Amino acid sequence: MPMRDMIRRLLFSMPMVCAAVVALGIAGAAAQEGNVGEARPWQMGFQDAFSPVMQEIHQFHALLLVIITTIVVLVLALLGFIIVRFNAKRNPVPSKTSHNTLLEVVWTIVPVIVLVVIAIPSLKLLYHSGRTPQADLTLKVTGHQWYWTYNYPDQGDFSFDSIPIPEGDLKPGQPRLLAVDNPVVVPVGATVQVLVNSDDVIHSWAVPSLGLKKDATPGRTNETWFRADVPGVFYGMCSELCGVNHYFMPIEVHALPKAEFDAWVEKAKEQFATNSHSPVRLAANGSQDAAR
Amino acid sequence: MAHGAAVAHGEHEHHPTGWKRWVYSTNHKDIGTMYIVLSMIAALVGGLMSWAIRLELAEPGIQFIHDTHFYNVLVTAHGFIMVFFVVMPAMIGGFGNWFVPLMIGAPDMAFPRMNNISFWLTAAGFILLMLSAVVGEGPGTGWTVYPPLSSIAFHPGPSVDFGILALHVAGAGSILGAINFIVTIFNMRAPGMTMHRMPLFVWSILVTAFLLLLALPVLAGALTMLLTDRNFGTHFYEVAGGGDPLLWQHLFWFFGHPEVYIIILPAFGIISQIVSTFAKKPVFGYLGMAYAMVSIGVVGFVVWAHHMFMTGIGVNARAYFTVATLIIAVPTGIKIFSWLATMWGGSIEFKAPMLYAMGFIWLFVMGGVTGVVLANGGIDTAFHDTYYVVAHFHYVMAIAAIFAMFGAWYYWIGKMTGRQYPEGLARVQFWVFFIGVNVLFFPQHFLGLAGMPRRIPDYPDVYAGWNFVSSIGAAITMAGTLLFYYVVFHTLASGRKAASNPWGEGATTLEWTVPSPAPFHTHEEMPVIAGGGHGHSHGHGMPRPAE
Amino acid sequence: MNGHERKRFATAAVLSCVAVAMLGLSLWSPTLYRLFCQATGFEGTLRTTNVPPPSGTTATEVLVRFDANVNSALPWRFHPLQREVRLRLGEEALIHYTAVNLSDKPITGMATFNVVPEKAAPYFSKLECFCFTEQTLLPGQEVSMPVVFYVDPGLAEDPTTRDVGTITLSYTFYRSENQPTPTASAAPPSSSTAGAGG
Ligand code: HEM
Ligand SMILES: [Cu+2]
Numbered sequence A: 001m002p003m004r005d006m007i008r009r010l011l012f013s014m015p016m017v018c019a020a021v022v023a024l025g026i027a028g029a030a031a032q033e034g035n036v037g038e039a040r041p042w043q044m045g046f047q048d049a050f051s052p053v054m055q056e057i058h059q060f061h062a063l064l065l066v067i068i069t070t071i072v073v074l075v076l077a078l079l080g081f082i083i084v085r086f087n088a089k090r091n092p093v094p095s096k097t098s099h100n101t102l103l104e105v106v107w108t109i110v111p112v113i114v115l116v117v118i119a120i121p122s123l124k125l126l127y128h129s130g131r132t133p134q135a136d137l138t139l140k141v142t143g144h145q146w147y148w149t150y151n152y153p154d155q156g157d158f159s160f161d162s163i164p165i166p167e168g169d170l171k172p173g174q175p176r177l178l179a180v181d182n183p184v185v186v187p188v189g190a191t192v193q194v195l196v197n198s199d200d201v202i203h204s205w206a207v208p209s210l211g212l213k214k215d216a217t218p219g220r221t222n223e224t225w226f227r228a229d230v231p232g233v234f235y236g237m238c239s240e241l242c243g244v245n246h247y248f249m250p251i252e253v254h255a256l257p258k259a260e261f262d263a264w265v266e267k268a269k270e271q272f273a274t275n276s277h278s279p280v281r282l283a284a285n286g287s288q289d290a291a292r
Numbered sequence B: 001m002a003h004g005a006a007v008a009h010g011e012h013e014h015h016p017t018g019w020k021r022w023v024y025s026t027n028h029k030d031i032g033t034m035y036i037v038l039s040m041i042a043a044l045v046g047g048l049m050s051w052a053i054r055l056e057l058a059e060p061g062i063q064f065i066h067d068t069h070f071y072n073v074l075v076t077a078h079g080f081i082m083v084f085f086v087v088m089p090a091m092i093g094g095f096g097n098w099f100v101p102l103m104i105g106a107p108d109m110a111f112p113r114m115n116n117i118s119f120w121l122t123a124a125g126f127i128l129l130m131l132s133a134v135v136g137e138g139p140g141t142g143w144t145v146y147p148p149l150s151s152i153a154f155h156p157g158p159s160v161d162f163g164i165l166a167l168h169v170a171g172a173g174s175i176l177g178a179i180n181f182i183v184t185i186f187n188m189r190a191p192g193m194t195m196h197r198m199p200l201f202v203w204s205i206l207v208t209a210f211l212l213l214l215a216l217p218v219l220a221g222a223l224t225m226l227l228t229d230r231n232f233g234t235h236f237y238e239v240a241g242g243g244d245p246l247l248w249q250h251l252f253w254f255f256g257h258p259e260v261y262i263i264i265l266p267a268f269g270i271i272s273q274i275v276s277t278f279a280k281k282p283v284f285g286y287l288g289m290a291y292a293m294v295s296i297g298v299v300g301f302v303v304w305a306h307h308m309f310m311t312g313i314g315v316n317a318r319a320y321f322t323v324a325t326l327i328i329a330v331p332t333g334i335k336i337f338s339w340l341a342t343m344w345g346g347s348i349e350f351k352a353p354m355l356y357a358m359g360f361i362w363l364f365v366m367g368g369v370t371g372v373v374l375a376n377g378g379i380d381t382a383f384h385d386t387y388y389v390v391a392h393f394h395y396v397m398a399i400a401a402i403f404a405m406f407g408a409w410y411y412w413i414g415k416m417t418g419r420q421y422p423e424g425l426a427r428v429q430f431w432v433f434f435i436g437v438n439v440l441f442f443p444q445h446f447l448g449l450a451g452m453p454r455r456i457p458d459y460p461d462v463y464a465g466w467n468f469v470s471s472i473g474a475a476i477t478m479a480g481t482l483l484f485y486y487v488v489f490h491t492l493a494s495g496r497k498a499a500s501n502p503w504g505e506g507a508t509t510l511e512w513t514v515p516s517p518a519p520f521h522t523h524e525e526m527p528v529i530a531g532g533g534h535g536h537s538h539g540h541g542m543p544r545p546a547e
Numbered sequence C: 001m002n003g004h005e006r007k008r009f010a011t012a013a014v015l016s017c018v019a020v021a022m023l024g025l026s027l028w029s030p031t032l033y034r035l036f037c038q039a040t041g042f043e044g045t046l047r048t049t050n051v052p053p054p055s056g057t058t059a060t061e062v063l064v065r066f067d068a069n070v071n072s073a074l075p076w077r078f079h080p081l082q083r084e085v086r087l088r089l090g091e092e093a094l095i096h097y098t099a100v101n102l103s104d105k106p107i108t109g110m111a112t113f114n115v116v117p118e119k120a121a122p123y124f125s126k127l128e129c130f131c132f133t134e135q136t137l138l139p140g141q142e143v144s145m146p147v148v149f150y151v152d153p154g155l156a157e158d159p160t161t162r163d164v165g166t167i168t169l170s171y172t173f174y175r176s177e178n179q180p181t182p183t184a185s186a187a188p189p190s191s192s193t194a195g196a197g198g
């Protein structure tokens, strides 16, 4: 019995342990300067979380991982036992059992219980990530083949294009296929309402470490939100097939302390002044053939 | 339709030979064989494409596919070919045609001529699909064909139109085939072969046929509207004309989710036959197994928008689709536990079909549990359109289906050709393939977790490690596949003669009561299935004195 | 045809009808889908109505923000005259967008629109707006486009929308497929210069 108790306790405490490890990781990451939201070589799990929603995704996934690992291990163990015990050599005479109502009821009910255990935190996460809290600023994102345009309606309504940097022009430290000329800039700790739209085909604006992904669909505006908890640089890639350069329309988000953000806004307003209110873009040309 | 059931008698004298035997064939076995051959050809094409993709992805940077549009064309064509011209023809057209009539004691399919038409429509669809890649620039839309990317503005050439026609033609063939199967199963069972005594493979084809009948016309309608949008100025999906691109996604996935069950349900049936045969035990919980398939089929029609969690559909809709999708895990669990319980207490021989059946269970459980993860609309933000999804659906549907097909091939090849496969070589083939696909797809979970998007020909350098491992896996898989083709060649050229029942006491379904190879006409005199009370409800209908 | 065959054909006929019915539903789906969206607010489809707000307003306030987009194929400038209004539930509001034709040709535009969060859509009712009809702007012409709307007090009662504090109304203007024919256009040729300054 004590053995079984121990196993049970271990199993039950696993989500908590995982959550604690994740939390430690986040705290550790937050403590250091220059946070980067990007994968690491040979990474086997999520990117570090830098927004509340991504932290919740980490926690929920820790729970799911325990559950699904348990299921897989259980099935593997049963298969293993069957192979060893019920092979033709060890068991020359097969049993004729083909029913066991109790067993069948159990393996229907137990999965239902497991699913309820999953569904409750799942829906909590869904509703939390799907509800935009009172926003501090709005960021408008428009997808084009094959770059993003950002607009700050509350800061003077300036817009700019965010063009990926070709391999030859990368400066040291800029990751290939991820760096752009004009990144999006947001203040640290601010709740940002993101309105996503597209000018041509469907794209998807995604930043894994901030728990962000929303389709940019022509003709409709989608909403999502995030809050960058620490200053840093967070990378993402377009996540809906959009044509020949789909692999090369990255997203780069910089989170700056409020004062630095304000300074950036002043500079950006001037730099991008000519862009305001100008819907006609030279780069926008629908045909893939023309682009190739 | 003079060739109805009446075909049975008196046609021995002039059963056609040479090319006419095949082109004009109305014989369920010959048509089944043609489907399997078509599938094996298409698998080479679709497989070569996927290996080209994996070769391109072996290292960061563009390796050899400099035209990235062509990369998208490869991904698209691979998806279409594997789904519509490898798995569906082999499972439904191939093994379904061969063994449904044999297992229920029917002399042939209900409408043999229509059966012939179904096959040739499928073949024509395959040719049209291949043409779509060479006329114009090729469809680079992904197998989901989302407008506006698939609209005339962004795919101006004729490729997408050819692709649409290909699916229309193959779809029409499949709908006719579905009607044929349902009518055969409902109306042509031998006396005593009640619904609840049908082997589970027959049940699986029945449910699949209903899914085809309900889902494919929806795809056909959606494709037709895309075709008229592209060519005749309608705006069903065109925003500028008052249409809605999301309508396509709803229609596509209303078809697309049942489609993945169309692929995997026949596999369920096959695995049940194999497991029961080699454990030498009746299927555990037969009724639960049959109705689990029915309920998976039914619920499969109301979960489609779990593919659309990122499109901006509201949070309440996402909550509904999360819960509905999770529910499917229950009948799926029943299937897995019942297979395990069938083996439990058995006297198992680990011949090649059984190895594939157990491999299937591993793959299906792996893909199933990641499916439970992906079902959650809240966490799908992290996974949607990443390699996690690629890993998930290859485990749960694609490779699992291939395992069932390999298993079925080894299981039934003696019956189909009269020659038995080489057991030792087949086991080697299993292990090479099994190791290959796991090395290929397992690391893709890591890539997806770390955020690597799918459908990209080049990726940030941080993803290099697991991509390399995955491509090694693809090479091993390729070796396993080529070895399979060699086993096929070896079996046909010099396989031992197969007994009418090579598997012994465990093989209790009707196809094992006819000689190997199964003669051109079987069950001309309907066998009578001895009533064995409920005991016979395990698909173990045995004829009284045979013939 | 013997009895067996008749039964077979009967089954096949029924199944064919099922397939044809599914095809019909699929082809009918654009209409069905639009009706569904209008009835439920799915996809952020607002309610369009000519009933004025139900009697009385509540004390609860909601912030309504306005967003404007122009597809790059349409050489117009289009933006809301006010970023946001704060109003009580049930209160009727009038706001304006403005659009300018920047080109030297008359052009017809057409707007699509939706509100976010999507779940608030069934409570967002507009009484008058420019989106139903196509708009033709002469070169350089600027028009003001009024939107009259209210947010239904039901927003605060529905447990799934009670938390909504901000609603964003978004329009996107597209170049319409039906462009004015040169002869039908009343635009005097001289006005083309006005467009440049717009
Ligand atoms: C033989 C081994 C196979 C290999 C090595 C393989 C590999 C791949 C690769 C590399 C991709 C592209 C992923 C991306 O870029 O997003 C892919 C996509 C896909 N595969 Fe496979 N695959 C195999 C078998 C199958 C089978 C049997 C099926 C059939 C059911 C299948 C169905 C698909 C589908 C539907 C897609 C998605 C296409 C799209 O994104 O539009 N695959 N596969
Ligand atoms: Cu893209």
Ligand SMILES: [Cu+2]
Pocket: B256, B257, B260, B303, B304, B306, B307
């Ligand atoms: Cu699905």
